Amino acid sequence: xxxxxxxxxxxxxxxxxxxxxxxxxxxxxxxxxxxxxxxxxxxxxxxxxxxxxxxxxxxxxxxxxxxxxxxxxxxxxxxxxxxxxxxxxxxxxxxxxxxxxxxxxxxxxxxxxxxxxxxxxxxxxxxxxxxxxxxxxxxxxxxxxxxxxxxxxxxxxxxxxxxxxxxxxxxxxxxxxxxxxxxxxxxxxxxxxxxxxxxxxxxxxxxxxxxxxxxxxxxxxxxxxxxxxxxxxxxxxxxxxxxxxxxxxxxxxxxxxxxxxxxxxxxxxxxxxxxxxxxxxxxxxxxxxxxxxxxxxxxxxxxxxxxxxxxxxxxxxxxxxxxxxxxxxxxxxxxxxxxxxxxxxxxxxxxxxxxxx
Amino acid sequence: xxxxxxxxxxxxxxxxxxxxxxxxxxxxxxxxxxxxxxxxxxxxxxxxxxxxxxxxxxxxxxxxxxxxxxxxxxxxxxxxxxxxxxxxxxxxxxxxxxxxxxxxxxxxxxxxxxxxxxxxxxxxxxxxxxxxxxxxxxxxxxxxxxxxxxxxxxxxxxxxxxxxxxxxxxxxxxxxxxxxxxxxxxxxxxxxxxxxxxxxxxxxxxxxxxxxxxxxxxxxxxxxxxxxxxxxxxxxxxxxxxxxxxxxxxxxxxxxxxxxxxxxxxxxxxxxxxx
Numbered sequence: 001x002x003x004x005x006x007x008x009x010x011x012x013x014x015x016x017x018x019x020x021x022x023x024x025x026x027x028x029x030x031x032x033x034x035x036x037x038x039x040x041x042x043x044x045x046x047x048x049x050x051x052x053x054x055x056x057x058x059x060x061x062x063x064x065x066x067x068x069x070x071x072x073x074x075x076x077x078x079x080x081x082x083x084x085x086x087x088x089x090x091x092x093x094x095x096x097x098x099x100x101x102x103x104x105x106x107x108x109x110x111x112x113x114x115x116x117x118x119x120x121x122x123x124x125x126x127x128x129x130x131x132x133x134x135x136x137x138x139x140x141x142x143x144x145x146x147x148x149x150x151x152x153x154x155x156x157x158x159x160x161x162x163x164x165x166x167x168x169x170x171x172x173x174x175x176x177x178x179x180x181x182x183x184x185x186x187x188x189x190x191x192x193x194x195x196x197x198x199x200x201x202x203x204x205x206x207x208x209x210x211x212x213x214x215x216x217x218x219x220x221x222x223x224x225x226x227x228x229x230x231x232x233x234x235x236x237x238x239x240x241x242x243x244x245x246x247x248x249x250x251x252x253x254x255x256x257x258x259x260x261x262x263x264x265x266x267x268x269x270x271x272x273x274x275x276x277x278x279x280x281x282x283x284x285x286x287x288x289x290x291x292x293x294x295x296x297x298x299x300x301x302x303x304x305x306x307x308x309x310x311x312x313x314x315x316x317x318x319x320x321x322x323x324x325x326x327x328x329x330x331x332x333x334x335x336x337x338x339x340x341x342x343x344x345x346x347x348x349x350x351x352x353x354x355x356x357x
Numbered sequence: 358x359x360x361x362x363x364x365x366x367x368x369x370x371x372x373x374x375x376x377x378x379x380x381x382x383x384x385x386x387x388x389x390x391x392x393x394x395x396x397x398x399x400x401x402x403x404x405x406x407x408x409x410x411x412x413x414x415x416x417x418x419x420x421x422x423x424x425x426x427x428x429x430x431x432x433x434x435x436x437x438x439x440x441x442x443x444x445x446x447x448x449x450x451x452x453x454x455x456x457x458x459x460x461x462x463x464x465x466x467x468x469x470x471x472x473x474x475x476x477x478x479x480x481x482x483x484x485x486x487x488x489x490x491x492x493x494x495x496x497x498x499x500x501x502x503x504x505x506x507x508x509x510x511x512x513x514x515x516x517x518x519x520x521x522x523x524x525x526x527x528x529x530x531x532x533x534x535x536x537x538x539x540x541x542x543x544x545x546x547x548x549x550x551x552x553x554x555x556x557x558x559x560x561x562x563x564x565x566x567x568x569x570x571x572x573x574x575x576x577x578x579x580x581x582x583x584x585x586x587x588x589x590x591x592x593x594x595x596x597x598x599x600x601x602x603x604x605x606x607x608x609x610x611x612x613x614x615x616x617x618x619x620x621x622x623x624x625x626x627x628x629x630x631x632x
Contacts, residue, residue, distance in 0.1 A: 068473045093475040108399040120388035265505030
């Protein structure tokens with residue numbers, strides 16, 4: 001929650017301009033009677049991160065598999081770096097990198113051998129392939145484990161090796177399919193840092209995730225998918241703004257003053273503010289605001305009334321709330337009917353817990 | 358994705374970099390074969406079948422059936438009959454393992470990586486076959502060593518012996534395509550094993566590998582005479598012991614080519630389409 005404003009200001013206010021690295025139009029993919037993708041349109045601008053957000057079974061993985069030539073779409077078109085996924089799969093494979101939900105490395109081989117193999121498959125010379133492998137091991141802090149079989153790696157190390165393998169060929173477009181699913185928070189932060197570094201180096205990233213926090217951290221723009229359709233899209237803060245205004249959170253120095261403070265704000269209603277509530281458990285006063293003038297008025301009022309304020313912050317609504325507002329369902333609710341959502345209830349709930357902690 | 362490749366030529370002509378040259382193709386196969394070898398190095402037990410099977414089969418058949426087929430005390434005569442034929446069977450047992458190997462491989466994420474890389478998708482399978490033929494060679498060498506220890510003698514020349522070995526490797530490689538196809542088609546590893554056994558049992562025993570076909574009933578003898586395993590057994594027997602070579606060798610090669618021509622493209626297509 002606390003990261004809401006920071007992300008809103010640093011990332012999204014400096015959008016990089018450029019062409020589209022990924023262009024998807026009316027993409028359809030059926031599995032029997034199930035429409036995994038039901039006419040998806042989306043663009044990823046060069047050098048940016050698009051977060052594809054959706055619950056289990058929304059079609060995120062199917063989308064990534066279509067865009068990486070693992071699945072052939074039934075209808076629609078998709079171009080990646082200018083190459084058509086159906087007509088030019090070989091050219092396309094030269095410019096993409098894929099890190100899936102499951103580590104795609106050979107577990108019996110050491111990390112170094114895995115990376116060397118990928119280098120050779122990308123037509124590097126033997127010498128160059130070894131050098132590149134060592135560079136990548138260094139960069140992803142795997143040098144110490146370089147000669148151990150990947151099977152002995154921890155979940156986080158395996159994911160890092162997987163990212164390293166995807167980066168060997170310096171792909172211009174990188175797909176990350178739920179890159180931190182199943183990782184502990186510390187490892188997750190490591191993976192986030194790596195992704196941010198790749199983006200800083202100019203990669204275009206299409207990231208699928210069920211974690212609100214992940215999308216907020218990494219994405220410039222968001223596309224919300226549900227049941228194979230795009231239900232919303234836009235800059236992260238735009239999406240949030242669509243759902244409603246900000247919440248002003250005030251922490252009085254004296255915990256017992258929350259009621260009195262909320263009462264004072266409610267009574268005088270500066271600049272049309274209404275709906276102030278006291279959260280005695282947290283020792284916070286929550287005030288919904290729609291403008292900077294309201295914020296200033298509330299702060300002025302508190303000073304006049306003689307309250308001592310220990311902390312003050314504003315928050316955009318969480319992406320969880322965004323999702324709820326857009327699709328009319330909680331992210332953790334299994335999708336009714338078609339998609340055969342597996343393990344639903346996991347990720348969405350986790351995200352909310354993280355936010356609460 | 359097979360349709361995609363058939364649609365590709367016009368695009369490929371405009372973008373020469375989309376083609377995978379012969380040298381690059383060999384490099385890819387080399388890198389993937391290296392992977393398969395490293396897998397064996399990491400898991401030496403996977404060589405157990407290639408090492409133990411020829412030893413056990415040779416001992417078992419020579420001492421269990423040898424006396425009955427060739428007469429008590431004449432086991433050495435049977436060794437010279439059996440071992441060349443058994444080479445065929447050993448190759449087949451190894452080939453069979455390829456099916457479950459490919460099946461297992463496919464369950465792992467690394468296949469997704471290979472299939473999103475700019476390599477010919479067949480190179481994964483070709484690399485696997487090359488390494489398996491190597492395993493087959495190890496098994497055959499051990500088998501011949503056992504044979505020599507039990508009294509096998511070469512009635513022709515070392516060159517003929519090498520010819521026999523080469524022939525069984527070629528035939529074994531062609532069979533691998535069948536098992537790869539089975540491995541890619543079946544849903545479970547057990548089913549892969551089951552189908553493989555079902556196909557192999559009649560071929561192995563309704564053949565001249567263990568005993569001459571002359572005592573078999575007419576219909577079975579007819580089957581055995583066209584059974585590719587029997588052709589191979591006859592061919593390597595003729596190459597090692599001496600005798601008419603041409604018919605059985607040509608029949609074996611004919612089978613190898615026919616099997617490869619039919620099943621290799623099917624296996625590669627299946628591999629491409631598999632999700």
